[in-house]
Amino acid sequence: MNDDLLLSVRGAGKQFMQGNRLRWACRDVSFDLYPGEVLAVVGESGSGKSTLLRLLASRLACDEGSVHYDVREEAGSASAVPARGAAGLMDLADLSEARLRWLARTDWGFVEQHARDGLRMNVSGGANIGERMMALGARHYGKLRGQALTWMERVELDVDRIDDLPGNYSGGMQQRLQIARNLVTHPRLVFMDEPTTGLDVSVQARLLDLLRELVDQLHLAAVIVTHDLAVARLLAHRMLVMKDGLVVEQGLTDRVLDDPQHPYTQLLVSSVLTP
Amino acid sequence: MMDQHYNFGFLDERTKKMIRRAMLKAVAIPGYQVPFGSREMPFAYGWGTGGVQITASIIGRDDVLKVIDQGADDTTNAVNIRRFFARTTGVPTTEKTAKASIIQTRHRIPETALTEAQTIVYQVPMPEPLFRLEPRRFETITMHALAEYGLMNVKLYEDIAQLGAISKTYDYPVLVNERYLTSPSPIPKFDNPKMHMNPALQLFGAGREKRIYAIPPYTAVRSLDFEDHPFEVQRWEHACALCGAADSFLDEMIVDDEGSRLFVCSDSDFCAERRDAGHVGTQQAVQMPAALANTRQPAATQAAGRGAL
Numbered sequence: 001m002n003d004d005l006l007l008s009v010r011g012a013g014k015q016f017m018q019g020n021r022l023r024w025a026c027r028d029v030s031f032d033l034y035p036g037e038v039l040a041v042v043g044e045s046g047s048g049k050s051t052l053l054r055l056l057a058s059r060l061a062c063d064e065g066s067v068h069y070d071v072r073e074e075a076g077s078a079s080a081v082p083a084r085g086a087a088g089l090m091d092l093a094d095l096s097e098a099r100l101r102w103l104a105r106t107d108w109g110f111v112e113q114h115a116r117d118g119l120r121m122n123v124s125g126g127a128n129i130g131e132r133m134m135a136l137g138a139r140h141y142g143k144l145r146g147q148a149l150t151w152m153e154r155v156e157l158d159v160d161r162i163d164d165l166p167g168n169y170s171g172g173m174q175q176r177l178q179i180a181r182n183l184v185t186h187p188r189l190v191f192m193d194e195p196t197t198g199l200d201v202s203v204q205a206r207l208l209d210l211l212r213e214l215v216d217q218l219h220l221a222a223v224i225v226t227h228d229l230a231v232a233r234l235l236a237h238r239m240l241v242m243k244d245g246l247v248v249e250q251g252l253t254d255r256v257l258d259d260p261q262h263p264y265t266q267l268l269v270s271s272v273l274t275p
Numbered sequence: 276m277m278d279q280h281y282n283f284g285f286l287d288e289r290t291k292k293m294i295r296r297a298m299l300k301a302v303a304i305p306g307y308q309v310p311f312g313s314r315e316m317p318f319a320y321g322w323g324t325g326g327v328q329i330t331a332s333i334i335g336r337d338d339v340l341k342v343i344d345q346g347a348d349d350t351t352n353a354v355n356i357r358r359f360f361a362r363t364t365g366v367p368t369t370e371k372t373a374k375a376s377i378i379q380t381r382h383r384i385p386e387t388a389l390t391e392a393q394t395i396v397y398q399v400p401m402p403e404p405l406f407r408l409e410p411r412r413f414e415t416i417t418m419h420a421l422a423e424y425g426l427m428n429v430k431l432y433e434d435i436a437q438l439g440a441i442s443k444t445y446d447y448p449v450l451v452n453e454r455y456l457t458s459p460s461p462i463p464k465f466d467n468p469k470m471h472m473n474p475a476l477q478l479f480g481a482g483r484e485k486r487i488y489a490i491p492p493y494t495a496v497r498s499l500d501f502e503d504h505p506f507e508v509q510r511w512e513h514a515c516a517l518c519g520a521a522d523s524f525l526d527e528m529i530v531d532d533e534g535s536r537l538f539v540c541s542d543s544d545f546c547a548e549r550r551d552a553g554h555v556g557t558q559q560a561v562q563m564p565a566a567l568a569n570t571r572q573p574a575a576t577q578a579a580g581r582g583a584l
Contacts, residue, residue, distance in 0.1 A: 098421045123433045130432055135425030141435055141501040163436050 004070075006189060006221050007033040007056065008089060011065030013245075014051050025051040026245040028065070035188060036219045040236035040253065042226055042268070048245040049225040050193055056223060057110055057191045058092045058100050067092045069189075071099075072107060105132050109182030109190035113197055115174035118181070119166045125152065125177050126162040132185045151180040155210060172203035176210070183214065192224045196231055208234050229272055233257055241265045277365030284331040285363040290314055294332040294487070298478060301489035306451030307419070308402050313485040323356060323381055324482025326398035330379050333394060333478075334360065340368045341375035346383035346524065346541035353381075370544050382445075384466040386523045386545040389475035391492060397460040399481040402488060404448045404458040424456045427499055435504055444509065450497045451490055459496075465508045465524045470496040513538040518549035519556040534563040 013027035026048030033039055041049045054060040056067055068089045092100065104110070112118035119128055126148040130138070138144055145162075152159050155176040166174055175195060182190060195211070196204045212235055215222055226232055232239050232253055239256050241249040241264065249262040260266045277283070284291065290312075297311035316324040334340065340360050344352035348370040356379060357368050369375050372387040379396040389395060405415045408426050418424065427448050434442045447464035451457045459467060460479060470477065470490060477490040490496060500506040514521040517539050523546075525538045537560040540546035 097417075101421060101423070120429070123429055124436055126436055127429050127433045131425060131429050134428040134432065135423060137425075139428065139500075139502050141432060142503050144432060145436075 004035060005032055005089060006035050006037075006070050007223075008068040009033075009056065009065070010068070012052070012055050012062050012067055013064040014048075014055055014060055015063050024048075024245050026055070026242070029055075029240075029247055030065075031240060031247075031250060033189075033221055033223065035221050036215075037238065038215055038220075038222045038224065038236045040224045040226055040232035040239040041242060042229060042232055042239060043242035044227065044268075047242040049227075049242055051245075052242070053191050053193055053223060053225050057104065057108060058095075062093065069103070071095070071103065105135055106185050107187050107189065109179075109187045111175075111178050111182060111190065111192040111195050113194040115166070115171070115178045118178045119174060121165065121167050123165070124163045125157070125166055125169070128166060128177055128181045129184055131181065136185065147184060151184055152177075154183075154214070155180045156206075170203075172199050172207060175199065175207060179211070179214070183218065183220075186218065188221060190220055190222045192222060192226075194226055195224065196226070196228065211235060229257060229269065241268065278362045281363045283336075283364055284334050285316075285359070286314065286328065286331045291332040294328055297487045298329065298332070298489060301478070301487050302476070302491050304455070305491055305494050306455030306457040306488060308486040308488045310485055311487050313482045316482065317359075318355075320483040321400060322352060323379070323398035325480030325484075325487070326379050326381070326396045326482075327356060327359070327480075328482060329396045329478050329480040329487065330356075330360065330377060331363075333396075334364055334366060334377060336364075336366060338366050338376045339374055340366055341370060341372060341378045341544075342368070342380075343378065343383060343385065343542075343544075344381045346385075346526075347543040349543060371548075372544050380462075382461050382463075383524070383541060384462055384469045386520075386540070386542045387548075388469075389473055391474040393475040395475050395477050397462075397477065397479045399458065399460040399479045399486075400483070401446075402458055402479065402481040402484050402486040404446075404456050419455060422454060424450070424499075427456060428501070431499060431501065431504075435501070441500070441504065441506075447506075448499050450499060452494050453497070456499075457488060457490075457496075463509065463524060464498065464506075467496070467498045467506070468508065472496075511538060513561055514556060515540045515546060515549075516556045516558060516560065518546045518554045520546070520549055520554070530560045535560040536563070537561070 010030050012029045013024055015022045015024045029052055041052060043049050055062055068091050070088060071090045126145060129148040129151050130144040133144060133147060148162060149159050152162060157173060157176050166177055169177060196207055199207065208231060224235060236253045239253045240247050243264045249256060249265045256265060257269055260269050294311055297309045301309045314328060316327055318324050318327060342353045342357040344350040347353065361368055372385040376392060377394050377396065378385065381398045403415055405418060405426060408430055409415050431441050445463050446458055446461045447467055449457050449459050449467060459470060472493050474492050476492055479488045498506040511525050515523060515525060516537050520540055523540045523542060526541045528537045530537045
């Protein structure tokens with residue numbers, strides 16, 4: 001079973017300088033993620049969720065512990081990165097920047113909380129979807145456009161808006177575009193930072209529906225940071241509860257939500273408003 | 276005669292050495308932008324300070340210099356730089372492409388094919404082709420280092436999606452030696468194919484941006500495009516009105532208030548040589564199509580532009 005591990009995190013932590021002293025933003029986080037598995041990271045603002053996500057995606061370097069990822073052999077010669085033949089579970093800290101960037105635009109996706117951070121706002125929706133493929137060497141306009149149209153349909157975007165700038169899209173549409181842009185290279189792992197925050201409830205519900213469907217169809221593994229327990233309940237197989245940079249509880253989503261053990265989790269679960 | 280108050284070529288010898296060192300590196304890594312300590316020159320930025328510093332560093336007493344601006348030898352920028360070097364070096368200058376050993380240019384490559392004995396120096400306003408697409412310099416340096424040039428194609432994609440064709444007609448991005456994405460300086464894309472496997476050494480200087488880069492002789496230069504939207508150069512329906520050339524880059528001049536246009540070669544030396552060899556154009560401006568003109572004058576319009584008619 002151990003060989004199909006996708007992501008393995010051991011004692012990962014990151015500290016920041018605050019004023020004159022060092023402070024751990026998150027610390028001692030350990031978990032495993034298997035292909036097709038969805039993990040939710042919940043906790044209040046400032047609990048280190050987003051920092052953890054950035055550690056996992058190698059946007060930040062770990063100050064302690066390690067993140068291992070099952071790196072695939074590089075296929076195709078379009079990438080200028082020399083294939084080293086190394087594959088299997090590898091410590092991300094040992095990979096070159098070139099390899100990490102290659103991973104980030106092929107095998108991973110990153111859905112930002114604010115779509116503006118994840119999209120190129122000065123080019124059309126179609127170009128946004130095509131960007132990763134062009135980075136991988138796609139040089140056929142017609143095929144790129146065909147792919148863009150297919151993906152717009154898959155994420156339920158109006159295909160007539162393919163040449164519109166993302167700035168003219170609504171918030172929900174921007175988020176869908178961001179998802180399409182990330183999934184176009186068929187990544188195996190997607191990081192999502194509060195993907196539904198800032199959307200109204202009906203748009204949220206449809207987006208969640210779409211995410212659940214895509215995760216299922218594409219056999220995606222995902223790490224979703226959220227403070228919305230409903231999102232975790234709907235999408236995640238397992239969850240991780242964070243407080244003050246530490247993981248206070250982790251387990252199957254239903255178990256954690258229905259039978260919370262840690263006082264903080266109990267508080268979190270009981271704070272949810274039911275209309 | 277050389278003005279004895281200046282060092283040969285205006286710059287002091289140590290500065291020339293520094294610039295030559297940058298150029299050696301640039302030649303060794305075709306298309307790579309080498310930073311250099313650009314000096315204040317007695318020109319305004321935008322008037323070719325980068326090109327002037329390169330020319331000043333490579334020019335010797337045996338060289339013959341030609342300077343063109345938009346293809347012409349008689350425009351302000353060209354005349355000024357030519358006079359500057361005549362005064363600070365005393366080397367002979369010429370308007371004939373074939374006789375020059377160094378050609379400094381702004382916005383054109385001469386129509387006459389260059390040879391191994393020649394060096395062409397480009398004046399570059401913005402050496403970074405990814406400028407406007409990626410504002411962070413650190414990020415563009417990383418992209419060059421890792422040869423991640425997908426973003427440039429995103430721009431071209433966007434042109435086709437919005438306008439039906441790649442709209443860039445000058446400073447059209449090229450890939451040098453299949454490695455570095457490079458700005459060819461604001462030459463028309465018509466001239467891009469001339470850079471490919473050119474026998475002459477091509478040097479590029481950006482004074483304000485403090486960058487030097489080079490395309491050594493016989494280096495592959497490919498203009499970016501899409502498989503189904505291949506790179507194409509401009510074509511004209513008309514030939515040069517003065518010399519009748521149908522294959523040169525033409526300037527279009529409106530010569531009256533009815534929109535009559537005179538098409539003439541942008542390369543003034545090329546055009547003059549052809550005329551000396553007996554080639555003759557129509558000597559006439561082209562009338563605007565009737566559909567566009569309200570009133571039409573039957574008489575051929577006298578060209579005001581060049582005085583060459």
